[in-house]
Amino acid sequence: MMHLLLKFAAICRSGDLRVSTSEVIDAVTHLQWVDFSDETGFKAALKANFAKSRREQGNFDRLYHLFFHEMQTSTALDPDGEQTVEQRQIITQLQENEMLTDPIDSALIDFLKGDPAAFLQEIYNLENREEYSSPALKSNLGQLSARLAVMLRINALKGAIGEANTGGRSGDSQSAERLLGRLDRAYKMLTEDNRPNNDALKKVRSNETHFRDIGERSFAALSPAEIVQMQEIIKKLVRKLRDRMGRRYAAGSRRYLDVKKTLRHSGRFQGIPIEIKYRQRPLKKTKIIALCDVSGSVWSAARFMLNMLYSMQDCFSAVHSFAFISGATDITEIFEKYEADKAVEKVLSSRKIEFGALTDYGEVFQQFRRHHMHLVNKRTTVIIVGDGRSNYHNPREEILADIREKSRRIIWLNPEPEDFWHTGDSEINTYKAYCHEIRPCRNLNQLVDFVEDLVL
């Protein structure tokens, strides 16, 4: 049992679950207390130790099923899964085949033998590949072609199995069938969508009608006068948010005795400290990092979003703002230096932003990670404003996953109507697996809702 469990733990690790030694030890202890014939209990015990959040459970279920059911080796739960002599013969021939010496081949042969760890590792490496392509040649072809290479190896192996089978004396086609079936499984795993469960994602769709007309019309359809009116509303809104935060901390702050103040006040009562004075607790430092898409596809919304970010930075001390198209440009200073209108103009004409370039979210995240990740900690709320349209570049979702891990929350505001979210080059479906909250934000009512709901 110990051996089986260690093996499964190794597979979980290759499959991107974080399983520590202490968790393996706990699982060993726990398995003493469950009955192996009761699979629900067996699986529940492993799951409770190896997948410690809802987000990881889908991946766990997949790996569990792969190892304990599909692999069907003698090591697994199913004793009938023992490989036949013919199967072993075919595998030996594959191992001796001089055409199959690629590391991927040996990972696949291990997979055929019932040990998926090396193959899972290959998939993991594929998904977390860094792109080294030159900026002129951007695409996610690197990842695709690496995947394609693995598919070709799978086909090569299939061919070799066919040959080994007809060349062999027994010609037991059933054994070959089973091995081929297993390769099909490997092929499927390569293309499987393996994003974390994110059913805790807060999706906000409907919204209150705070303002008629001006509140309901999309940002793009507002007149200059309305735009000014709207900026006022946004400013007031953010101030209200700040007051709300301030009040909340004040309420929780009356707890430390202020000795000096108390004694000073006791003078009035002949030195008796009747009135107890408390020290004001410092306000909690809330940090916001805002990333705002300013590319053509969200042009009309960007103005308002920048306005909102401007107000936020004005009201809260620790706000960092970035504008992006195909790289993350720090605009915090511009916001600090100029008043609102001017600042937004400055941003929208900044030479540091490549206005002519194609939007590339993957590259934006990559640059953000490289230069600004140190700004992110568990106090940070990350607000991303954008439509997620990335021109079919590599989305680099693993970087967003990394940001999630280091921050407190990620909120995504999408200025596109929801009906379009899943069309064309939108990666919003990919990214939403790593957000805590996602909302359409294309008119004032939705913006008001967002700020009123915001807890920092």
Add this chain to the structure above:
Amino acid sequence: MEFESIDDVMKRLEKAGYIASREIATVVFLAAAGNKPILVEGPAGSGKTELARALSTCMNRKKIRLQCYEGLDEAKALYEWEYAKQLLYTQMIKEKINDLISEADTIADAVERIADQEDAFFSERFLLARPLLQAISADDPTVLLIDEIDKADPEFEAFLLELLSEFQVSIPELGIRKAKHIPMVVLTSNNYRDMSDALKRRCIHLYIDYPEPALEAKIIRMKLPGIEQRLADKMIVVINRIRELDLKKRPCISETIDWAHALAVLRIDEITREAMSDTINVICKYRSDADMVKASMDRILH
């Protein structure tokens, strides 16, 4: 061992008014046997808090609850000195203190003399024990519910982690307090933010989803023993279809129970369009949600 078997957990929880799936019972059993905290995740209203209550009932232990919120700190979670009471006492025994320092030659000497008496002021009498200290100092084993830990700050999580690994606290004025019994700890989270790896490693994990139809039917029959089987089954089908809609707030178990009560009071035993319209406000909190259900009525009822 606290429980004899997984079945024993199921049976005893049920007696305490909680219908547990086999997964839930397994994790509870392992946590109790291994003295490990359980970290329970799940949508709002899926029965996380209720599980802790039922555990305290069926284990015959006192339940101590710490509700988490932003800004929660040690003073509210662990202990606090009662300054007001201390000050009051110093005033009441002013004479005694004066006696004590009257013979002192210097201020330093006077302070020294008072310091000798410090113990009297930093004693049990002036210590206000908050839930965590209560659980640690309890004479009998307890169930400690740390509810909605995702609402607390990360710093508090780090502090809690230390407590959960040592089950002892150091009170500078009094020394180290070690738990007489390790409490059964249940932490719940609605996933407002992610828990740290360190905390997850300390705990064994349980996800409580909306219950399987059979379980939910059982819960309803437990709460409303008189309900007709056919009606209960139909209700569950309808509720699950409503849960599939894109609502602001999906109906959870308590909404199903409330709905069953409402139907009983109105003597409705057939779920028709009219019945739905009359009772929809029990299922949906928001008007926009109710409207969405009404708009999808055909799909929900057939």
